[in-house]
Amino acid sequence: MMEYKEFHGHVFYRRMGHARPMLSHGEGVYLIDADGKRYIDASGGPVLVNIGYGVPEVVEAMTTQATAAAYLHATMFTSEVLEDYSAALAEVTPLENPRFFYLGSGSEAVETAIKFARQVQVDRGETQRYLVISRWHSYHGTTLGALAVSGRPGLRQLYQPMLAQTPHIEPPYCYRCPFNLTHPGCGLRCAHALEEAIKINGQETISAFIAEPISGASLAAAVPPPEYWPLIRQICDHYGLLLIADEVMTGFGRAGLWFAISAWGVEPDIMTMAKGSGGGYFPLSITAVKTEDVKTIRAGHGDFVHGGTFSHHPVGMAVGLAVLRYLQQHHLVEAARTQGEKLALKLRAAFGDHPHVGDIRGQGLMWGLEFVADRAGKAPFPARQGISKKIGDAAFERGLIVYPSSGNADGLNGDQVMIAPPFIVTDAQLDDIVGLLGEAIAAVI
Structure with a gap:
């Protein structure tokens, strides 16, 4: 592509080394x-x-909702479209009796998941649990919390002094196995690395493990061995970690299933979703959690200590519902x-x-x-x-x-x-x- 001779108007682009067609x-x-x-x-x-x-159906849903009520404050009101979308989403989400917290980007969904995991652990009485283990060669977002659990050195380097302590383990990347082993004779070394990280950092300090069911842009759709996710689930259960499945990229059908984690018959504790939820028509992200964990924080702190101005946005709910129905109907x-x-x-x-x-x-x-x-x-x-x-x-x-x-x-x-x-x-x-x-x-x- 052509290089810039000068900046275009007043727009601040992330990547500034090339021109863009209109x-x-x-x-x-x-x-x-x-x-x-x-x-x-x-x-x-x-x-x-x-x-x-x-897609006309999505545009119509946006317009109808924006005309009726373009915004609601989620601490003051609920809405029919919010309840309808949540009910429809619950039918396709692989969590038992799920609840959904809505924001506007994958990074925000990950931040929400990390904070929710911490609060659940505290309200269970596990007050020392705060660390989240993640994987190298992963991407979970650009906000500081999401970047801390991401595993891309090029994105982390500039902000390293600002990032929270986050243990990382090697990913399931069979083409370039970081342990120089070959599946199936490897004994799932990449999964057992989670157990090692728990022991090194202290079981009592670990809140959760977060990973993409199928690696996204960092490893270009690297699919783990079939035994990987069931073993990860077992390790999390044994040591009391919450399992966060980051489905921001893989969710809403991208992997040929509503959610990729279902391919291995594994139920996570928390799921993050975005991207395909709105199909590009609206910035929509979702953190899905279990009702039993919501009850835990209700009995503890009383409320979820988190929020956002544009959470549970009614136009986003209308778009999400329209996209979900379009996926189903077609x-x-x-x-x-x-x-x-x-x-x-x-x-x-x-x-x-x-x-x-x-x-x-x-x-x-x-x-x-x-x-x-x-x-x-x-x-x-x-x-x-x-x-x-x-x-x-x-x-x-x-x-x-x-x-x-x-x-x-x-x-x-x-x-x-x-x-x-x-x-x-x-x-x-x-x-x-x-x-x-x-x-x-x-x-x-």
Whole structure:
């Protein structure tokens, strides 16, 4: 992409090293810029657009609710749409008798989960429990609490002096096993690392363990071994930890199930959700908890010591309910699974023997390609080459949007892209995605 010659107006962009085309509108799986160029959104934004762009039912729900009551103060009022959405969400959430706390971003949902876990432990009488164990090569958000439990060195380094103490363990990353072992003969060393961290830091100090059921952008859809999550659940139960499943990226059908954690028959204690909950139509996030734990803090502190000005926002509730109903009525969670299976076959057929594609991994409509300089030895390209960024740029120039990221090999080196289109993607569009991605890869490596 072109570099800036000067900043555009008064907008402060996160990434300031490239120019941006002016967006006109979106329709289906496409974004169209002001010059009429069409882009296939094969990453669903940052993996959140699930029902596609321009869905009239969602727009109508937003408009109707904004007209009726654009805002409510959640300490003063409830609303019909809030109760209706919560009831509908409870039917698809894999928690027994869940309750939902609503905010506006995945980072806020994670902050809420961490604070809720602490308060539950205190109100159980476990007042020394405050630490949250997480994993390296993870991403849970950019606010200080969420960043503290994230495991991406490049995001943490600048703010390290400000971050709370958070023990990290290695992730289940079989392609580059951090223990140099091979599944299934590894004995699930990555899961037992949680038990070791508990013992090192002191069982009495640990409040919770947080992790993504399937690794997101940090490891480009790395799926853990089938025994991993059941063993993690056992360890948490044995040592009294609350298990937080971060479904911000994987939730609402992205992994071919309503929530990815269900693939292993595991029930967490707390779940965080965002991205697909609003489908990109509204900034909506959710922290799901068990009613029994809500009763615990009700009997202890009396209230949840947390909040937010825009919590339980009625327009967000209307959008969430409309998106959920659209997913159900159009069988889009099932579509994510079936179209994801087709995408996997197409990716493997196109790149399975590519000398610089080391791994193709994923589930549902959430797939990652990892690029290597040496396929046999899995050596990554040097970070200075910026391979994933170049592939992302080459794809963008060809009208394809993918999700590049880097640092997966060792925190600095390593290149990968994620493919995560809306669930309405057709077979022909999958062919276009794979074909254009192939052109982009060929132009770079």
